Amino acid sequence: ILNVEQSPQSLHVQEGDSTNFTCSFPSSNFYALHWYRWETAKSPEALFVMTLNGDEKKKGRISATLNTKEGYSYLYIKGSQPEDSATYLCAPWGYGGSQGNLIFGKGTKLSVKP
Amino acid sequence: EAQVTQNPRYLITVTGKKLTVTCSQNMNHEYMSWYRQDPGLGLRQIYYSMNVEVTDKGDVPEGYKVSRKEKRNFPLILESPSPNQTSLYFCASSPGRALYNEQFFGPGTRLTVL
Numbered sequence: 087i088l089n090v091e092q093s094p095q096s097l098h099v100q101e102g103d104s105t106n107f108t109c110s111f112p113s114s115n116f117y118a119l120h121w122y123r124w125e126t127a128k129s130p131e132a133l134f135v136m137t138l139n140g141d142e143k144k145k146g147r148i149s150a151t152l153n154t155k156e157g158y159s160y161l162y163i164k165g166s167q168p169e170d171s172a173t174y175l176c177a178p179w180g181y182g183g184s185q186g187n188l189i190f191g192k193g194t195k196l197s198v199k200p
Numbered sequence: 201e202a203q204v205t206q207n208p209r210y211l212i213t214v215t216g217k218k219l220t221v222t223c224s225q226n227m228n229h230e231y232m233s234w235y236r237q238d239p240g241l242g243l244r245q246i247y248y249s250m251n252v253e254v255t256d257k258g259d260v261p262e263g264y265k266v267s268r269k270e271k272r273n274f275p276l277i278l279e280s281p282s283p284n285q286t287s288l289y290f291c292a293s294s295p296g297r298a299l300y301n302e303q304f305f306g307p308g309t310r311l312t313v314l
Contacts, residue, residue, distance in 0.1 A: 118300055129290060130243070132302030175243065179299040186231065186250050187258055188299055192242040 090191035092176055098197045099166050106162045107194040109176030113157035117180035120188065121150055121161055125172045133161075133174075166198045202227045204306035206291050212312045213281060221276045221309050223291030231294040232274040233258070233303065234266065236287040243290070249274055250297040281313040 091110040099105050109119070118137045122130040134143040139154040147164045163170055173193040204225045213219055225232065233248035235258075245258030249268040263285055265277040274293075278285060288310050292303040 117298075120299070120302065122303075129305035129307055130292075130303075131305070135300065135302050137300060177243075186233070186248045186256060186297075186299065188233070188245055188248075188303075189259065190235075190243040190245075192240075 090176065090178060090189055092174075092191035092194050094194060095192070096195040096197070098199065101167060101198055101200050103166050103198075104162065104164045105166055105196065106160050107174065107196075109159045109161070109178075109191055111157050111159075111176075111178040113155055115180045116154045116157075116178060118178070119152055119159050120177040120179065121159070122175045122177070123172045124175055124193070130175060161194075163196070166196070168198045168200050171196055171198045202304070204291055204293050204304050206289075206306040206309050208309060209307060210310050212314065214314050215282055216280050219278050219281060219311075221278075221289060221291075221311070223274045223276065223306060224272050225274075225293040225304070226272065227293060227295070227304065228271065229293035229295050229304075230271070230297045231299070231303075232268065233292045233294075234264070234274070234276050235290045235292065236260065237290065237308075238287050246276070246289075281311075283313050285311065286313045287311060 121133040124130040136152040141152040150161045152159045173195045175193045177188050177190040207222045234246040235243045244260045247266040249255045291306040294303045295301045
């Protein structure tokens, strides 16, 4: 089974800090990369789906970049706020045993202190 | 309101008693999927469906069945539940038959098997 690595596992920052975390995946057979935000006691919500090498996407203070040749994606949060506290999941698509298989990393848990 | 619904939201049952968790979406999505979330293991895909009457195994299909007789519904069936199926279950749907689009998650079903 594909190994999707997310680092760090957890992160504690102060309000106003900018932060970033990494999703690593094999660089072969890549079709797309999903990023989701998952708040405690809620359901995962989509942030981005990225497909092209060099892709950059932005939603408010959150942005992501994609490098399919070396197999990684960065998620950036500018000026973290307490409401950004959540677990951020990545899921590359294209490696599973079958066409619709999506494999999630274990996530980076972000805590933002006021 | 566009949404994915799951029922029941909470269920406590006993080993061996067949149960069904329903999932329904009102967005006319082709792709639907079931995941389970366990501490330390992240979100793992159980089964998915890329269209009506088309289903396929994810990473952890053992002990589960699914069916996709109509586009909006994708029930998860546990024929003989066991304690190791105690978990938080999420259903998700996505437009299109592939994963180039974001998934929309249901609210989750917390299952306890005694």
